[in-house]
Amino acid sequence: MRYPELERLTATVGINTPRVQGTTTNWGVTFTGTGAEISNDSGAKGTLTADRADVTGVNTEWVQGRGAGDGKITFPKDGLNVSQGTGAWGTVHADKADVNSVITKEVHEPAGGRNYIRFEPSIGVHIFGGVTTGWVRGQGDGEGSIRFSPDGLEVRRKAPGGHALGDVHCASVNGHSA
Structure with missing residues (x-):
């Protein structure tokens, strides 16, 4: 008997098979040397449905919410893209971002x-x-600085032994040539 029909089968040690398939369709689970493949009723890759997946890693091209209009994350070689269901750029919500x-x-x-x-x-x-700040300094070590004090504005320049009062240069003041 090559194709037995059983109402129920209980295996106490295990079942060894390369494939489990539906009785009237081409869908099924094939066990490979690297894992398992799920196929749909036309033999193409199918869908696995579960309440939760607890895995060590996931290799995928994209992840999307359950609805067709939900956000989507894709993984190009240079990082990740977050988009809305419409395809427009999406928003990442987080309490804190720690980046270089x-x-x-x-x-x-x-x-x-x-x-x-x-x-x-x-x-x-x-x-x-x-902007609220006590002072502003140029980028380089020898650059000048501006300090905001209760008396007004203090412009400083780098000088031997420290800083000295500096000059203010401008083309006009309130629309009048300086």
Whole structure:
């Protein structure tokens, strides 16, 4: 008898088989040397449905929420892309980000506030909403600094033995040539 039909089978030691297949379709599970393959009713790769997966690693091209319009994460060679269900760039929500570098066009305050910083290649940095600081210094070690004191503004330059008062250079003041 090559194809027995059983109502129920109990194996106490195990069952050795290369494939488990449905009785009226081509779907099934094939056990390979590296794992298992699930096929659908046409023999193509099928879907595994579970409440939870507890695995050591996942190798995949993309991950998406359950609905067709849900967000999607893809994994290109240079990192990951987060998109909305529409395909437009998505949003990552987190309490904290610990990164080595940030490349961006703008930085906004939370909750839709009006303060933000915009980086413009031809101009530099635009700060909208104000800056609160005690002093500002140039990038290099020998660069000057500006200190904000209760008396006003103090411009300093690097001098032998420390800093000395510096000069302010400008093309105009309130629209009038300086």
